[in-house]
Amino acid sequence: MGGGLGLRRRGAQLPLALLLVLVAAAAGAAAGKGKGKGAHGSTSTRLRFRRDSGTFKVVQVADMHYADGRATACEDVLPSQVAGCSDLNTTAFLYRVFRDEDPDLVVFTGDNIYGADSTDAAKSMDAAIAPAIDMKLPWAAVIGNHDQEGTLSREGVMRHLVSMKNSLSGLNPEGVEIDGYGNYNLEVSGVNGTSLGEKSVLNLYFLDSGDYSTVPSIKGYGWIKASQQVWFQQTSSSLQRKYMNETPKQKEPAPGLVFFHIPLPEFSSFTAANITGVKQEGISSASINSGFFASMVEAGDVKAAFIGHDHLNDFCGKLGGIQLCYAGGFGYHAYGKAGWSRRARVVSVQLEKTDNGEWQGVKSIKTWKRLDDPQLSTIDSEVLWNRGFNGRRKKNTDGS
Numbered sequence: 001m002g003g004g005l006g007l008r009r010r011g012a013q014l015p016l017a018l019l020l021v022l023v024a025a026a027a028g029a030a031a032g033k034g035k036g037k038g039a040h041g042s043t044s045t046r047l048r049f050r051r052d053s054g055t056f057k058v059v060q061v062a063d064m065h066y067a068d069g070r071a072t073a074c075e076d077v078l079p080s081q082v083a084g085c086s087d088l089n090t091t092a093f094l095y096r097v098f099r100d101e102d103p104d105l106v107v108f109t110g111d112n113i114y115g116a117d118s119t120d121a122a123k124s125m126d127a128a129i130a131p132a133i134d135m136k137l138p139w140a141a142v143i144g145n146h147d148q149e150g151t152l153s154r155e156g157v158m159r160h161l162v163s164m165k166n167s168l169s170g171l172n173p174e175g176v177e178i179d180g181y182g183n184y185n186l187e188v189s190g191v192n193g194t195s196l197g198e199k200s201v202l203n204l205y206f207l208d209s210g211d212y213s214t215v216p217s218i219k220g221y222g223w224i225k226a227s228q229q230v231w232f233q234q235t236s237s238s239l240q241r242k243y244m245n246e247t248p249k250q251k252e253p254a255p256g257l258v259f260f261h262i263p264l265p266e267f268s269s270f271t272a273a274n275i276t277g278v279k280q281e282g283i284s285s286a287s288i289n290s291g292f293f294a295s296m297v298e299a300g301d302v303k304a305a306f307i308g309h310d311h312l313n314d315f316c317g318k319l320g321g322i323q324l325c326y327a328g329g330f331g332y333h334a335y336g337k338a339g340w341s342r343r344a345r346v347v348s349v350q351l352e353k354t355d356n357g358e359w360q361g362v363k364s365i366k367t368w369k370r371l372d373d374p375q376l377s378t379i380d381s382e383v384l385w386n387r388g389f390n391g392r393r394k395k396n397t398d399g400s
């Protein structure tokens with residue numbers, strides 16, 4: 001992490017000025033300005049917890065690997081399933097899981113399309129995401145390492161995802177020089193009309209974990225760079241200050257959930273003894289550790305990180321107070337394991353209720369997976385975090 005922030009084009013210029021820009025941008029984000037809202041012009045898509053149940057539910061879709069639809073065959077299905085199997089099976093699974101779970105947000109965590117087999121990257125993305133748009137679900141996406149292998153660059157892919165209907169995706173924070181494309185955050189307000197109805201009680205962070213190393217001496221996958229970590233830390237810090245200092249003041253930070261594509265080296269910390277779910281292949285992280293796990297732990301608000309990339313791993317394991325979760329592969333044109341169902345992860349966040357029946361801040365975060373089998377089976381339900389049980393106090397990082 002030493003020496004320079006890894007920022008594009010600004011090189012060694014004025015670190016203090018840069019820091020001020022970052023602080024301002026983070027404050028803007030926390031104030032609800034900037035990316036994620038506005039670019040697509042839809043003000044009606046403010047994310048909120050539901051009044052009836054006090055819940056906010058996310059369906060995470062990892063590694064669709066969508067290409068040309070009906071013309072694109074399935075990989076790693078049973079011999080009896082090969083005929084008539086295509087990207088359209090991925091589409092059908094999206095509809096099934098969306099109908100059954102009725103999510104408040106869908107998050108696509110990269111390798112949404114398989115660029116190398118796609119004739120037209122924009123068309124592939126339109127087809128891949130279509131079920132969410134058709135069902136009028138708000139959605140957000142990050143990119144993986146295969147999205148840019150077709151007719152669009154990483155920037156082009158992310159710009160397209162930002163421009164699509166009902167997209168809450170953001171290209172990058174305004175006024176910040178940052179690595180990658182698709183670094184942004186989303187805020188989820190408390191129940192409308194309650195004391196926390198205008199505050200973000202749940203914070204979602206999205207980062208571009210890159211594709212491949214561009215440093216000749218380092219082989220393998222990309223990583224979350226220092227510039228992105230600085231943005232994340234400033235944004236988290238700003239959101240925490242706002243939540244705890246502005247009326248009605250809260251005692252603890254609002255929980256944060258982080259979404260990106262490529263595993264951190266820390267995903268290798270587990271064995272079958274301390275995970276829920278399965279580990280059926282190696283952890284394909286970058287070959288170096290850029291420190292993002294430490295950044296998340298230090299920030300203090302992050303309760304869980306959700307990724308994809310390794311399709312045969314679908315576990316969650318807890319390290320340093322943070323749940324590290326794979327979703328397992330979703331798409332039929334992605335490598336998989338014949339006879340092992342494609343799957344999605346569901347994350348359900350529950351608010352606390354006062355004795356007089358008013359919804360408060362977040363009480364617990366649960367997760368489970370849905371399988372594309374005839375029963376649309378639910379497996380591996382677990383509690384990822386409980387307030388007061390393993391919540392962490394914020395370390396004061398106020399730079400003032």
Ligand SMILES: *[C@@H]1O[C@H](CO)[C@@H](O)[C@H](O)[C@H]1NC(C)=O
Nearest residue numbers: 077081084085086088089092
């Ligand atoms: C793919 O979809 C077809 C058409 O609905 C269906 O018959 C087939 O069973 C599906 N294949 C798999 C592996 O789900």
Ligand SMILES: *[C@@H]1O[C@H](CO)[C@@H](O)[C@H](O)[C@H]1NC(C)=O
Nearest residue numbers: 046048051191192193194197
């Ligand atoms: C929010 O609550 C107010 C009353 O407190 C109501 O007028 C408004 O329609 C509600 N908005 C939504 C989106 O439910």
Ligand SMILES: *[C@@H]1O[C@H](CO)[C@@H](O)[C@H](O)[C@H]1NC(C)=O
Nearest residue numbers: 269270271273274317318319
């Ligand atoms: C998981 O369990 C293994 C022993 O089976 C242990 O070596 C490892 O440190 C544990 N990891 C975590 C994160 O608890």
